Amino acid sequence: MNRPFARAAAWAKGVAETLVPPVARRLVLHEARALHSLGLWVLRRRHQVPEGALAVAYTGPQTAMMYGMIFVSVIETVALALVIPWPVVHAVLLVLDVYGVVLVLALHAACVVRPHVVGSDGSLRIRYGALFDLRVPAATIAAARVDRRYPDGRLVRLGPDGVLDLAVGSQTTVTVELTEPVTFVRPLGRRGVARTLRFHADDPREAVAALTRVRAEVAPDPSAAPQ
Secondary structure (H helix, E strand, O other), X not given: OHHHHHHHHHHHHHHHHHHOOHHHHXXXXXXXXXXXXXXXXXXXXXXXXXXXOEEEOOOXXXXXXXXXXXXXXXXXXXXXXXHOOOHHHHHHHHHHHHHHHHHHHHHHHHHHHOOEEEOOOOOEEEEEOOOEEEEEXXXXXXXXXXXXXXXXXXXXXEOOOOEEEEOEOOEEEEEEEEEEEEXXXXXXXXXXXXXXXXXXXXXXXXXXXHHHHHHHHHOOOHHXXXX
């Protein structure tokens, strides 16, 4: 009974993958995750922050800008409602404007409910909303330090020296040195390899202290080595 449905689903998936470009599929997926994050935000929940892990917020530099964009969008919606006399055009623009406001709010909510995570085992997960997600095993982290820098305006930037900048508000505050390169995926699907990570944390000292403390706790005690 289920085989025809499974075949139909597989066929539909194949058609979608053939007709819809990969970039468009990723954008739709990001949008769906952002809207899901908006629901988590309303429910005051966070996405995949295990018990015992440290959630590291990073939305500080962009919060005012996001709410400013929402305010401007609302003003625009009201102004168009007063100016446009045609009911059909007014209705279409109203739907688009309201959805735009919801989407901007969802993008910000995704950053709130998907913080960076320092695991209880010393691992690190750095994220930017639903657009970027990189997991770094504890064994790959060599050192971490507070290091405020101001890269260019791009969200994700990989330098020729293998330094990956994940900037918020055009700034990063934490630098993590790695023992070996890690592979990451850009928001639109391209892959890269990084040897050093720089990302923003609202409280960089807390993040670095957590990474340093966990590494100290799991590191072997030289005095306990057999003679």
